[in-house]
Amino acid sequence: AISRWPNRVDQRELRQSEIYKQGMQTRRRVLGDTHVNAAEVQKSSFDAPFQELITEAAWGHVWSRHNWTLRERSIVTIALLAALGHLDEVAMHVRAARNTGATREDISEALLHTAIYAGVPAANSAIKVVKNVFAQLDASGE
Known part of the structure; x- marks a missing residue:
């Protein structure tokens, strides 16, 4: 055949x-x-x-x-995911940022940048998710 x-x-x-x-x-x-x-x-x-x-x-x-360093890729990835509204992925990459050297300040700046270039609603939604992830990490001692 x-x-x-x-x-x-x-x-x-x-x-x-x-x-x-x-x-x-x-x-x-x-x-x-x-x-x-x-x-x-x-x-x-x-x-x-x-x-x-x-x-x-x-x-x-x-x-x-x-x-680019992993830190730089992490920051850009979080900003892009936030801009696109992929909030589950934002949460995953915020947790992963601990492994790349990206700081909470880096993430805050990335979301501020996102607000200007992708819109306040996209950044605002991501900020809520990020704050929740930070609270979970703080509560678990991570």
Whole structure:
């Protein structure tokens, strides 16, 4: 029988690329082992391709570049996520900021900048989320 997709590659048969491995290392460094391990445990066949994509593309290609520090990437990421209204991701990256050297003052400045360039409502929503994350971190002693 002739295959309908003769050049199709079974992704499960490919070995992990070096970029993927670097991405996982950077992802763990930024987000922490606890977060990444939880994501890996929850990964299913449905979202495994997505998890592999973000690990390789975001963490392997972008976050692992040497042009900016992890702190700088963290600040920009928080501002962009706030501007786009992705508040769950804002919370995750605010927690991760502890691992990148980004301070609360850095985050405050990023959100102030967001207010001017992306709008006060976007920044205001993010500020509420960030304050909640800070309160949780303070309560847990982190």
